[in-house]
Amino acid sequence: MKNVIELKNVDKEFKVLNRHEGLKGSIRDLFSRDYKIVEAVKDVSLTIKSGTIVGYLGPNGAGKSTTIKMMTGVLQPTRGEILVNGCIPYKNRTSNAQNIGVVFGQRSQLWWSLPLIESFKLLKDIYRISDKDYKDMLALYESLVDIKELYSKPVRQMSLGQRTLSDILAAFLHNPPIVFLDEPTIGLDVSMKAKIRDLIKALNKEKNTTVILTTHDMGDVDALCERIIIIDKGAMLYDNDIEHLRNFFGAYRTLKIRTNKSNEVVSEEKAKAQLDDIKNKIESNFPGNDFIYGTEEGWYSILLDESKVHLMKVLSFLQEQMTIYDVRLEEISTESVIKKIYEDSERTKKLEKADVSHED
Numbered sequence: 001m002k003n004v005i006e007l008k009n010v011d012k013e014f015k016v017l018n019r020h021e022g023l024k025g026s027i028r029d030l031f032s033r034d035y036k037i038v039e040a041v042k043d044v045s046l047t048i049k050s051g052t053i054v055g056y057l058g059p060n061g062a063g064k065s066t067t068i069k070m071m072t073g074v075l076q077p078t079r080g081e082i083l084v085n086g087c088i089p090y091k092n093r094t095s096n097a098q099n100i101g102v103v104f105g106q107r108s109q110l111w112w113s114l115p116l117i118e119s120f121k122l123l124k125d126i127y128r129i130s131d132k133d134y135k136d137m138l139a140l141y142e143s144l145v146d147i148k149e150l151y152s153k154p155v156r157q158m159s160l161g162q163r164t165l166s167d168i169l170a171a172f173l174h175n176p177p178i179v180f181l182d183e184p185t186i187g188l189d190v191s192m193k194a195k196i197r198d199l200i201k202a203l204n205k206e207k208n209t210t211v212i213l214t215t216h217d218m219g220d221v222d223a224l225c226e227r228i229i230i231i232d233k234g235a236m237l238y239d240n241d242i243e244h245l246r247n248f249f250g251a252y253r254t255l256k257i258r259t260n261k262s263n264e265v266v267s268e269e270k271a272k273a274q275l276d277d278i279k280n281k282i283e284s285n286f287p288g289n290d291f292i293y294g295t296e297e298g299w300y301s302i303l304l305d306e307s308k309v310h311l312m313k314v315l316s317f318l319q320e321q322m323t324i325y326d327v328r329l330e331e332i333s334t335e336s337v338i339k340k341i342y343e344d345s346e347r348t349k350k351l352e353k354a355d356v357s358h359e360d
């Protein structure tokens with residue numbers, strides 16, 4: 001399989017005005033040359049093989065959209081090299097456009113007041129899609145989703161779900177080798193999310209399209225991604241198969257307990273206090289184990305590494321300390337794996353900082 005995307009030591013810096021507060025500050029800003037540099041992407045290198053669905057993940061402001069904008073040619077990298085299907089995106093924007101399809105979350109790229117089928121016809125002309133390929137593609141679409149009923153509908157009259165669906169179909173219409181999806185399921189309900197995921201999967205399979213997906217929804221990742229790349233503060237944290245990630249965290253399990261009766265309403269403050277109490281008790285009895293705590297709908301969760309501490313030990317300890325009404329054990333979810341990677345990187349950074357100050 002060939003590499004369809006290659007990034008080598010890519011940096012992207014934005015020059016932004018240092019804003020000052022108040023009226024005086026605003027006036028000063030008008031004349032100011034006081035800029036600061038935001039490093040949105042730092043030394044990112046990656047290669048992506050044809051036909052894969054890759055999750056490009058990271059917390060808010062990590063640099064995901066900026067990377068996608070560079071791969072689509074909207075932004076020029078400050079340093080480094082990018083090749084997308086053999087093209088340098090920002091230099092060859094026309095040929096790059098033939099190679100890629102793009103969906104940017106809530107912003108539709110379709111013609112707002114045109115019936116969907118008219119938008120498709122315009123795209124057919126723009127991308128010079130042959131009559132046969134166009135017909136075949138629509139036939140494929142009609143076999144996958146109920147798109148026919150949307151053909152006569154202008155995009156502005158569509159629900160968010162219908163619009164997202166239409167946007168995705170529009171992005172695949174000229175059968176590009178690569179499609180970028182920036183948060184395609186944002187704001188959708190559970191059943192629409194499932195529909196969109198099925199559609200992306202089917203199109204990837206049918207057309208062997210490479211898909212680069214950014215999302216905050218771990219359901220998307222579980223359903224779609226074979227490989228994930230995680231970035232934070234512009235820098236790469238992780239790049240490997242999703243299987244590798246799950247194996248790596250294989251010893252992690254989540255213990256969930258209820259310390260209130262199931263019909264009892266617990267205020268947010270009380271829940272927080274109870275979780276803090278659980279946390280303090282565990283930390284004093286099992287110090288230095290990096291547990292991760294959470295709360296959800298009356299359940300308190302403790303994520304732990306069973307290669308260090310047995311879950312049953314923690315549970316029986318807690319049972320001595322408090323009344324527990326219900327217990328659940330869960331394998332680690334992708335969500336907690338990713339959370340753990342983010343948190344570990346924070347911790348590593350803190351340690352690095354601590355080391356530096358130590359040397360002073």
Ligand SMILES: Nc1ncnc2c1ncn2[C@@H]1O[C@H](COP(=O)(O)OP(=O)(O)OP(=O)(O)O)[C@@H](O)[C@H]1O
Pocket residue numbers: 014015016038039040058059060061062063064065066067
């Ligand atoms: N045009 C711009 N000018 C200045 N700074 C920018 C610009 N675009 C992005 N940034 C900054 O670059 C960083 C990365 O932003 P980016 O939009 O790539 O994050 P993201 O990972 O897509 O986040 P989110 O999950 O919130 O969508 C942020 O600090 C952001 O404020």
Ligand SMILES: [Mg+2]
Pocket residue numbers: 064065066182
């Ligand atoms: Mg973004």
